[in-house]
Amino acid sequence: MPAQRFGARNSEVVCTAEQFDLVIIGGGPGGYGAALYGASAGMNVALVERDALGGTCLNRGCIPAKAFLETAAVNRHVAHAADFGINTSSPSVDFAVTQARKRKIVDGLVKGIETHYVGAAEKNGAG
Numbered sequence: 001m002p003a004q005r006f007g008a009r010n011s012e013v014v015c016t017a018e019q020f021d022l023v024i025i026g027g028g029p030g031g032y033g034a035a036l037y038g039a040s041a042g043m044n045v046a047l048v049e050r051d052a053l054g055g056t057c058l059n060r061g062c063i064p065a066k067a068f069l070e071t072a073a074v075n076r077h078v079a080h081a082a083d084f085g086i087n088t089s090s091p092s093v094d095f096a097v098t099q100a101r102k103r104k105i106v107d108g109l110v111k112g113i114e115t116h117y118v119g120a121a122e123k124n125g126a127g
Contacts, residue, residue, distance in 0.1 A: 020046040028055025032113050039123070047117070054110050063109060067102040 022038040027049030035047040052059045078091040
C-alpha cells in the first residue's frame with residue numbers, strides 16, 4: 001500500500017485481482033503480520049482494516065489494559081512503600097495522565113507497525 005494512502009478511508013471499489021497478489025482483511029496482529037510476511041516475499045499486498053491498525057488488542061484491549069494495570073501496580077507499590085522503609089505521602093491517581101500515558105504507548109506501537117508496513121511497501125516498489 002502506498003505510504004501516502006496509509007490510514008486513509010477509501011470507499012472506492014478496486015479490482016483487487018489485477019492490482020494485488022494478496023488481500024488481507026483485518027489489521028490486527030494476524031493481519032499485519034501476514035501483510036509484512038507477504039511484502040517481504042515480494043508480493044503486492046493490500047491490508048483492509050475498517051477501524052485502526054493493530055486491531056482490538058492493540059487499540060482497546062490487551063495493550064491499554066496492561067498500561068492501566070501497570071499504573072495500578074505503581075500506585076500499590078507507592079502505597080506500601082513504608083513496608084520497605086520508604087516514607088511517602090498517600091498516592092493519588094491522575095486519570096488524565098494515566099489516559100495520556102496509555103495513548104502514548106498505543107500510538108507508539110501503531111506508529112511502529114505503520115513504519116514497518118510502509119517500509120516494506122516502499123522496498124517492494126509500492127510506496
